Amino acid sequence: xxxxxxxxxxxxxxxxxxxxxxxxxxxxxxxxxxxxxxxxxxxxxxxxxxxxxxxxxxxxxxxxxxxxxxxxxxxxxxxxxxxxxxxxxxxxxxxxxxxxxxxxxxxxxxxxxxxxxxxxxxxxxxxxxxxxxxxxxxxxxxxxxxxxxxxxxxxxxxxxxxxxxxxxxxxxxxxxxxxxxxxxxxxxxxxxxxxx
Amino acid sequence: xxxxxxxxxxxxxxxxxxxxxxxxxxxxxxxxxxxxxxxxxxxxxxxxxxxxxxxxxxxxxxxxxxxxxxxxxxxxxxxxxxxxxxxxxxxxxxxxxxxxxxxxxxxxxxxxxxxxxxxxxxxxxxxxxxxxxxxxxxxxxxxxxxxxxxxxxxxxxxxxxxxxxxxxxxxxxxxxxxxxxxxxxxxxxxxxxxxx
Numbered sequence: 001x002x003x004x005x006x007x008x009x010x011x012x013x014x015x016x017x018x019x020x021x022x023x024x025x026x027x028x029x030x031x032x033x034x035x036x037x038x039x040x041x042x043x044x045x046x047x048x049x050x051x052x053x054x055x056x057x058x059x060x061x062x063x064x065x066x067x068x069x070x071x072x073x074x075x076x077x078x079x080x081x082x083x084x085x086x087x088x089x090x091x092x093x094x095x096x097x098x099x100x101x102x103x104x105x106x107x108x109x110x111x112x113x114x115x116x117x118x119x120x121x122x123x124x125x126x127x128x129x130x131x132x133x134x135x136x137x138x139x140x141x142x143x144x145x146x147x148x149x150x151x152x153x154x155x156x157x158x159x160x161x162x163x164x165x166x167x168x169x170x171x172x173x174x175x176x177x178x179x180x181x182x183x184x185x186x187x188x189x190x191x192x193x194x195x196x
Numbered sequence: 197x198x199x200x201x202x203x204x205x206x207x208x209x210x211x212x213x214x215x216x217x218x219x220x221x222x223x224x225x226x227x228x229x230x231x232x233x234x235x236x237x238x239x240x241x242x243x244x245x246x247x248x249x250x251x252x253x254x255x256x257x258x259x260x261x262x263x264x265x266x267x268x269x270x271x272x273x274x275x276x277x278x279x280x281x282x283x284x285x286x287x288x289x290x291x292x293x294x295x296x297x298x299x300x301x302x303x304x305x306x307x308x309x310x311x312x313x314x315x316x317x318x319x320x321x322x323x324x325x326x327x328x329x330x331x332x333x334x335x336x337x338x339x340x341x342x343x344x345x346x347x348x349x350x351x352x353x354x355x356x357x358x359x360x361x362x363x364x365x366x367x368x369x370x371x372x373x374x375x376x377x378x379x380x381x382x383x384x385x386x387x388x389x390x391x392x
Contacts, residue, residue, distance in 0.1 A: 028312070105311045111369045112308040115301045116224070124369050159382035162375070166362025173307045173320050179358070186355035186386070193389030 016041055016051060017065040020058060025102040029109035034058075056119050059110065063123035067130060074134070082142030086191065089135055093164045094184040101171065108172045132157040139195065148195040156194055163187050212237055212247060213261040216254060221298040225305035230254075252315050255306065259319035263326060270330070278338030282387065285331055289360045290380045297367065304368045328353040335391065344391040352390055359383050 019040035027036055034055055038045040052058035074092055079085055114121040135157035142148030167183030170176055215236035223232055230251055234241040248254035270288055275281055310317040331353035338344030363379030366372055 030312075105308075108304075108308040111365065112301075112304040114369045115371070116226075121369070121371065125371075128366075128370055155378065155381070158378045159385070162362035162366060162379050162382055163358055164362065165365045165369075166358035166360065169307065169361045169365045170324075170358060173310045173317070173361075174324055175311070175317065175321075182351065182354045183358050185351070186358055189355070189390060190382070190386055194385060 012051060013061075016048065016058070017062055020062045021103070024062075024106040028102075029106045029113075032059075032106075056117060060119040060123050063110075063120070063127060067123075067127045070131070071134075080141075082138050082145060082147055085138040086135065086142070086195075089131075089138065090160065090164075090184065090187050090191075093131070094167060094180045094187065101177070104168055105172050108169060128161060132161055135160055142195065151194055159190060159194075160187055163190065208247060209257075212244065212254070213258055216258045217299070220258075220302040224298075225302045225309075228255075228302075252313060256315040256319050259306075259316070259323060263323045266327070267330075276337075278334050278341060278343055281334040282331065282338070282391075285327075285334065286356065286360075286380065286383050286387075289327070290363055290376045290383065297373070300364055301368050304365060324357060328357055331356055338391065347390055355386060355390075356383055359386065 016037070019042075020037050022040045023032055023037045026040075032055070034045045034048055037055075037058070038048050041048065048058065052061065070092065074089060077088055079088065110120055111124060114124050132154075136153040139148060139151065139153040139156055143150055143153070163183050163186050167179045170179035170183075212233070215238075216233050218236045219228055219233045228251070230241045230244055233251075233254070234244050237244065244254065248257060266288065270285060273284055275284065306316055307320060310320050328350075332349040335344060335347065335349040335352055339346055339349070359379050359382050363376045366375035366379075
């Protein structure tokens with residue numbers, strides 16, 4: 001779980017990740033080049049290669065960075081109440097800021113390449129596992145405190161991530177901003193039905 | 197809804213679709229060429245171009261063909277009972293024959309290209325709409341017959357397709373055969389909770 005436990009250490013790393021973010025949003029994954037990232041970074045491709053040998057390595061680090069950002073945004077909210085915690089996680093997983101739709105497009109392209117690129121597959125698997133564990137922790141705590149029914153937390157977290165991933169795919173493929181809202185409602189209905 | 201109402205008219209069309217199916221499974225979407233489809237078809241690329249001007253046009257026809265096959269497989273089962281009908285649709289949408297995983301990979305690649313290729317986006321939207329209407333018809337019938345609660349059938353069908361699309365994405369990205377089974381169980385739980 002490199003991504004979650006070791007955030008980018010240097011300012012350079014962080015700047016490169018932000019440049020990659022902008023380049024992915026503007027050009028998509030297929031047309032992304034080290035030159036375009038370097039342009040956003042404001043330095044040469046040599047400066048990029050000093051930190052990352054290949055584009056694939058840089059993009060794998062970007063997937064770690066996205067998980068870091070998600071984990072930070074969730075940690076920033078101090079709540080130990082299991083119900084609030086679960087709501088917060090689902091809200092953050094299914095937010096739909098319009099500005100984010102270009103990133104969702106690039107992410108689906110990268111996801112579709114997971115069968116061909118081990119570095120991507122590893123990161124997507126790690127990130128999914130990490131987020132499922134956060135969901136499970138909230139569910140298990142709720143079970144311990146008697147506010148949730150005694151469910152299979154592993155299954156429920158997988159079910160919720162299925163809804164999240166479905167929403168992300170549909171938002172891109174069907175160009176539906178409403179896909180994330182539909183999924184948020186579906187997740188709420190599912191939580192109500194299984195945990196309460 | 198050209199796909200569902202007008203199945204490929206000629207044997208040639210059907211043979212080309214089957215050749216495309218095999219070529220996509222074997223080479224994926226990124227490495228698919230008209231030559232590779234022609235090789236599977238056992239004829240020249242000129243023979244392919246006689247039927248389809250471009251690869252994109254051929255692949256758009258392939259998406260129609262997949263919907264046709266799905267609709268035929270569902271029509272083949274004669275049942276008017278709303279509960280059986282809904283179960284059948286979900287079973288067919290979430291089957292996981294191992295032989296199909298290479299097609300799921302190619303399909304996710306094509307889905308990720310929808311924002312860049314209008315012909316793909318149109319087909320994915322039409323197919324989603326068609327299948328949601330099939331789900332809605334079963335739900336509405338169940339409501340009329342008093343076996344289902346009086347729900348918003350449009351929302352429930354979108355929720356179910358979110359689960360289906362999530363499973364298909366996860367099966368590819370996380371290389372999890374179990375993703376489809378998890379989703380089938382999630383869909384069953386969701387149906388139980390909302391319709392019963």
